[in-house]
Amino acid sequence: MGIVRRLTEKPWLSPGLHLATEDGAEVRALPAAAVGLRVYFGVATVMFMLIGIILVMRMGGHGISEAQAPDWKPMYWPPLLWFNTAVLVLSSAAWEWARAAAQRGRTRGLRAGLIAGGALALIFVIGQLVVWRQLEEAGCGITATTMSAFVYLITALHGLHLLGGLTVWGRTTAKVLAGRDAAQVRESVELCTIYWHYLLLVWIVMFGLLLMI
Amino acid sequence: MAYSTIADDARPMHHPKTWVGKYVWSQDHKVIAVQYSVTAVLVGVVALVLSDLMRLQLAFPGMLKFITPSAYLQFVTMHGMIMVIYLLTALLLGGFGNYLIPLMIGARDMVFPFVNMLSFWVYLLAVLVLMAGFFVPGGPTGAGWTLYPPQSILEGTPGEHWGIIFMLASLAIFIVAFTMGGLNYVTTVLQARTRGMTLMRMPCSVWGIFVATILGLLAFPALFVGAVMMMLDRVIGTSFFMPALVSMGQQTNYNGGSPLLFQHLFWFFGHPEVYIVALPAFGIVSDLISCHSRKNLFGYRMMVWAIVVIGVLSLFVWAHHMYVSGMNPYFGFFFATSTLVIAVPTAIKVYNWLLTLWRGDIHLRVPMLFAIGFIFTFIHGGLTGLFLGNVSVDVPLSDTFFVVGHFHMVMGVSPILVIFGAIYHWYPKITGRMWNTLLGQLHFWITFLGVYAIYLPMHYLGFLGVPRRYYALGETAFIPHSAHVANEFITIAALIVGAAQLLFFYNMIWSYFRGPKADPNPWGATTLEWQTPETPPGHGNWGPKLPVVYRWAYDYSVPGAPQDFIPQNVPPEREPLRPVT
Numbered sequence: 001m002g003i004v005r006r007l008t009e010k011p012w013l014s015p016g017l018h019l020a021t022e023d024g025a026e027v028r029a030l031p032a033a034a035v036g037l038r039v040y041f042g043v044a045t046v047m048f049m050l051i052g053i054i055l056v057m058r059m060g061g062h063g064i065s066e067a068q069a070p071d072w073k074p075m076y077w078p079p080l081l082w083f084n085t086a087v088l089v090l091s092s093a094a095w096e097w098a099r100a101a102a103q104r105g106r107t108r109g110l111r112a113g114l115i116a117g118g119a120l121a122l123i124f125v126i127g128q129l130v131v132w133r134q135l136e137e138a139g140c141g142i143t144a145t146t147m148s149a150f151v152y153l154i155t156a157l158h159g160l161h162l163l164g165g166l167t168v169w170g171r172t173t174a175k176v177l178a179g180r181d182a183a184q185v186r187e188s189v190e191l192c193t194i195y196w197h198y199l200l201l202v203w204i205v206m207f208g209l210l211l212m213i
Numbered sequence: 214m215a216y217s218t219i220a221d222d223a224r225p226m227h228h229p230k231t232w233v234g235k236y237v238w239s240q241d242h243k244v245i246a247v248q249y250s251v252t253a254v255l256v257g258v259v260a261l262v263l264s265d266l267m268r269l270q271l272a273f274p275g276m277l278k279f280i281t282p283s284a285y286l287q288f289v290t291m292h293g294m295i296m297v298i299y300l301l302t303a304l305l306l307g308g309f310g311n312y313l314i315p316l317m318i319g320a321r322d323m324v325f326p327f328v329n330m331l332s333f334w335v336y337l338l339a340v341l342v343l344m345a346g347f348f349v350p351g352g353p354t355g356a357g358w359t360l361y362p363p364q365s366i367l368e369g370t371p372g373e374h375w376g377i378i379f380m381l382a383s384l385a386i387f388i389v390a391f392t393m394g395g396l397n398y399v400t401t402v403l404q405a406r407t408r409g410m411t412l413m414r415m416p417c418s419v420w421g422i423f424v425a426t427i428l429g430l431l432a433f434p435a436l437f438v439g440a441v442m443m444m445l446d447r448v449i450g451t452s453f454f455m456p457a458l459v460s461m462g463q464q465t466n467y468n469g470g471s472p473l474l475f476q477h478l479f480w481f482f483g484h485p486e487v488y489i490v491a492l493p494a495f496g497i498v499s500d501l502i503s504c505h506s507r508k509n510l511f512g513y514r515m516m517v518w519a520i521v522v523i524g525v526l527s528l529f530v531w532a533h534h535m536y537v538s539g540m541n542p543y544f545g546f547f548f549a550t551s552t553l554v555i556a557v558p559t560a561i562k563v564y565n566w567l568l569t570l571w572r573g574d575i576h577l578r579v580p581m582l583f584a585i586g587f588i589f590t591f592i593h594g595g596l597t598g599l600f601l602g603n604v605s606v607d608v609p610l611s612d613t614f615f616v617v618g619h620f621h622m623v624m625g626v627s628p629i630l631v632i633f634g635a636i637y638h639w640y641p642k643i644t645g646r647m648w649n650t651l652l653g654q655l656h657f658w659i660t661f662l663g664v665y666a667i668y669l670p671m672h673y674l675g676f677l678g679v680p681r682r683y684y685a686l687g688e689t690a691f692i693p694h695s696a697h698v699a700n701e702f703i704t705i706a707a708l709i710v711g712a713a714q715l716l717f718f719y720n721m722i723w724s725y726f727r728g729p730k731a732d733p734n735p736w737g738a739t740t741l742e743w744q745t746p747e748t749p750p751g752h753g754n755w756g757p758k759l760p761v762v763y764r765w766a767y768d769y770s771v772p773g774a775p776q777d778f779i780p781q782n783v784p785p786e787r788e789p790l791r792p793v794t
Contacts, residue, residue, distance in 0.1 A: 007517070009413040011765035012509065015785040017409045032324040036400040039430065043392055047434035050481070054438070054474055058453065062471045142449055146469060149451040153442070 037191050041198055044161065048202050051157070052209050055150050059213050075147040076138040077211070084127040085207060091120035092200045095193040102186045110182050110189070117196065118169045121162055128155050147210070154206050158199065165195050229752075240326035241752055242311045245333050247643070249307035252333075256340050257300035258714075263292040265711045272697075272704035274685040282684040283371035286355030289682055291346075293358030294380070297486060298387060299340055301628055305493040306391070306429065307336060309635060310398050310422045312643065316742035317419050319407025319760045319782075321753045323397045332397065335390035343383040349375035357682060359479060362454040362472045366447040368461050377447060381440045388437045391429060398426040407741075409762035413517065414781070416740050416766040417510065420517050421496020424524040425489045431528065432485035439478035446470070476538055480531035487624050488527040492520055494631035495562055498584050500766070501634050502566050504738045505581035506573030507777050509767035512565045519558035526555045536604050537611045545604040552602035556595070563592060574770065574777070578736070579653035583634030586661040587627050594623025597672065612682070615675020618668045626664045633660070633717070640721070641731030642742060645749045648724040656716040663710035670699045737778045740766050744780050 030038075098113025132152065135141060140148040172188045229235045236244060267288050270280045280288070311329070315322055323329045346353035355371030356364065364370050366377055402423045406415070415423075442453040446467070454475040455467035503510040510516060532540060532548040566588055575581065597619040601607045610616060633656075641647055677696055679686065686692055686700075734743040746756040760782040768779040 006412050008514070009411060011411070011413045011513065012767070015764035015768075017761060017763055017784070032400050032404045035403055036325060036396045039396050039399050040392075043396075043430045043434055046431050047438060050435055050438050050478065054442075054453070054478065057474060058471060061469075062474060142445070143451050143466075146452065149445070149453065153445065157441075 078134040099193040246312035253304040260295035263288040268704040268707040272701040320405035332394035339387035346379035417496040417499035421492040425492035436482035484531040494628040501584040508573035511568040580634040580638035587630040591627040613675035618671030646728035652720040659713035666706035
């Protein structure tokens, strides 16, 4: 039953138990946590999108009189950013590996995928912190230019999201290392994998936007 | 593939044993709802006192020595922020959303009870940080609830050192709390409805709260981003919103930022916020009117669609708050048009409420009084909105008391009347006790007539050109003596209305201990929350078996039925189980 049909139902006409929705199977095609996570993606997308819009407007000199001197300077892009991006891609791939292993019930593959995925994400976060340091040394600290302020803001918010994911990763990995069955952690591994892919997408889009402007 | 959520989990629920587990660190949606509501109302009382202090200053300038110009601006700011966000949003979504959603859709609890509990405690933290702003050096910020930069973080604005930091931090924390709660409400509505509860069988209250929550989840990120960026501007010295400027004779280090960007972000949140508050009120008042006029809701589907359409449209009107900020005239045209288009679904709702009342068996019980009062104040506030939605009329009226009168009628008084109505309506279910009718009626009439005495003259003051946010009017040529008299009148009315709320608090607290035991369904309502096996509902809401829903929420006065209402969980007689055609 499509959404239009559901919203055009005339509820006063047909009292009774509707078999089509009787067991709610269609409604609950996903577990609650998966739905909750997708709703959260909506929230985070709006947040990053707004930052992107503000970035474009701000760099375009929105609302600034022409008499004012331009406030941006050439930006230094540490090569490390590319390395970090590659690490995050690998981290996502490792999660995909863990997910496949969990689905097939292979505990060893799951363990390896989990450890690799988490460790790579940690390397990414540390790498971003090093990028901050390098920016500062190159004279592009947070207050130095408009662009660097946005770089700090975006990397910080993205990094915080990744750290949030890492706490779930920590709990899941602890369970797996304690010898829990793959089936017991399958749902959280799946959700983490989706979350990691989402954060990878956000990073690529935001990084690309920063480079393009 | 049926996953079990907490709503239909067959395993026995975890029942907390200790008092602390039951009432403090509770994961029960009903307890969390009460925690949210009580916190919101307490902080709302602070804002109410602030408004009376502001009124005293306006009517009798200089009478109270501690109300300095700075203090006045701080009162304005804190009053606005508390009322809009920490009272209305928290009470309607955190309070009523938490209480009503699981009970009305036939679930045992929210789908993420732990996150739900966390949501309340983070909200409480936000309130504490906000209140801490009163005690930091320099006091809370006095930048107005809109917090427009650059002035909000520059010298000359009260609380520019610490107050603004506490305000921004508190807002960011609140948004985290709201997001945790909001994810819960949306997912619960989508996932945890009981058997037979199709989307179009949900009561309008749930629809209003559901759409408002989605709106909040889309709009609050804008405020979050704005708050974080302004915090960076203030604390670290970035220039997101701060242009190159000279402050107090000193060239600042800021350069190139645009204050207008903040205004866009703020109002991209700020306008949907009006509907985040209004939509739950619309939904709740629909249920109150239908139940107390013993008649099915007129045009239920239209009502639901209107809620959705209003929600969508409200994301496209934000710049009508910025007509005087300077923008391309074509933008003004666009935003004026989209603003006026919202009048269509809103008018549908108003007509449907009136048509629900039409030839109904109206019972003027206290909740119904408030519901009908809401229709008055909402029409009134909505009509003045038509004035302000038009650029050419808005420009002269902007920043006058006309605006104050308008938005207090439409998003201050109207939702508050619904909240009162809803509290009177559901109080017997929440506490298992009945309140005192006479006190309730007295409370209604003083409040209802009182708000007209307060806000109608404000429109007149606005036409005269009396500016808002001014500490004192002083001697000016264009403000006649009658304006001062009107100000005194408004203040006296505001003090009376403020004091009358004591009747409400007394009634609620006294009845909680001494009120007569309430019937499980005193209003003869059809919705599920009145059909619980226990009153107040126990942990898990429904006893061993979840209710099954057979009909919509508005089967009142059905011809041939033994009673004048048929609850949603009563199966149709002689009607076999049948598939959907």
